[in-house]
Amino acid sequence: MSTTLLELQQAFRAALLAGDDAALATLIHEDGLPAAERIEVYRHNVVASLTEVLADTYPAVCRLVDRRFFGYAAHEFLTTHPPARPRLAEYGGGFADFLAGFAPCRELEYLPDVARLEWLVHSAAHAAEAAPIAAAALASWPPEATPNLVLRLHPSIGHLRSPWPVDRLWAANRTCEAENAEAVDLGAGGVLLEVARAGHGVALRSLGPGVFAFRAALSGGATLTAAAEAGLAADDAFDVPAALADVFGSGAAVGIELPPDS
């Protein structure tokens, strides 16, 4: 019984990701070039192209660890966490968690948060388009429904809390090949950041604790009541009406819904 197409493709996958050429090599015509060298052409294509995808998404991580180490980390990541689908703009979201558990860069404690920020920036750039709605949209709901409403934020919006000054680290290391990065004081303190698409680019905004908790809760699908409580829990002086007005004023709100179970 000869090898089925499914078996061949499984053997190819094992060769590309696990470096296990044995099963595939037996199926290949050498034609004057060892099977291992022929397989290597494909393995190189896969590893190099996916490393490039990750380097494009994580330029600051690449700059902070240098390109060689990045290539090593990317190889370990992509062979153990390969893409599931061909839409590669969605690939690489697990890289920060991977780096957090990757022993060779354990001393760089801030690195996973830099990666988290870069993933939010990348995701913001590739998020779906959505048109902002005005505050007047809220008034079209009966007042008794208001506490249970869910305000949908623009799909590009994401939040990051970090004990490190990751916004400065990111700004100082914007390209993988940057020659000289500005020195960043790691002791400068933590940040509460919101990332969102702005015009043709992506903008970072530093938020106070109440506003951060409120907007992060909304972004996570919380009701207005739950989001306001989160804001007040983070900051006694949190000004709910002002924060709500700013959600509309900043163009962040794109929809209002009443969850089906309320």
Next chain:
Amino acid sequence: MTKIEARIGVGLRGPHLAEIRATRPAIGWFEVHTENYLGNTPALTALLDVRADYPVSLHGVGLSLGSAEGIDEAHLQEVAALAQRVEPCLVSEHLSWSIAGGTYLNDLLPLPYTEEALDAVAANVTRAQEALGRTLLIENPSTYLRFRHSTIPEPELLAALVQRTGCRLLLDVNNVFVTCTNFAADPVAYLHAIPHAAVAEIHLAGHFRTGRTQPPLLIDDHGDVVCDEVWRLYRIALGRFGLAPSLIEWDRQIPPLATLLGEARKAERIAAEAQHVDDAA
């Protein structure tokens, strides 16, 4: 669906996008990689702006038509939704596979050329054409290895696929040259084994010659100008298949737009000569 004339196009790549939107250069059409424009994203907004002035062809790399596991339906639906928005002049994919065990391997991987593989590709092409509601163009791949149990020559397999599914072919002349060189085969004989009415589009690109010379190993990297041998094959292809719309692809070490358009002008001159020969005959 927009009609495409037998004209020359170029691949639309990120570094050229702003210049193209600002200057609207004289070129017949643009081709994009389908997977870069999925979803209702800013990338699609930019593409639709270009689309307002030019025909656009969708060239996919992710359908994995050769997968034994069948087609990723979610991906196919995203491609179909994109085609609805763009109204492309052409939609093409490859005779290859890239998905196995739920993993996308991000390369155009080679198939064994067997009856079993032909059945799998034909079923997947049929499913894709059904979802897209249109004829798909299938491109011959560049390959760097052959399987021992292959029994069908590549051009014959492509011809059988056309017959079974009603698809047509995207003949990549550079891939013909790369594959034939890598296996010491005759590229002109390859062209003559392709049914003459099947070719609906032609691709032209540069390749990379590895240090290995005996036998040579060429890699299809789309990183250079089109070489003289490939231009020669292009002339032969035009003579055999007629004036199919033709495209210059350039994906690595992307040059200034002017260089890419220069390659397109060269293709236009060659196509005009072929037209002239046609008219005289």
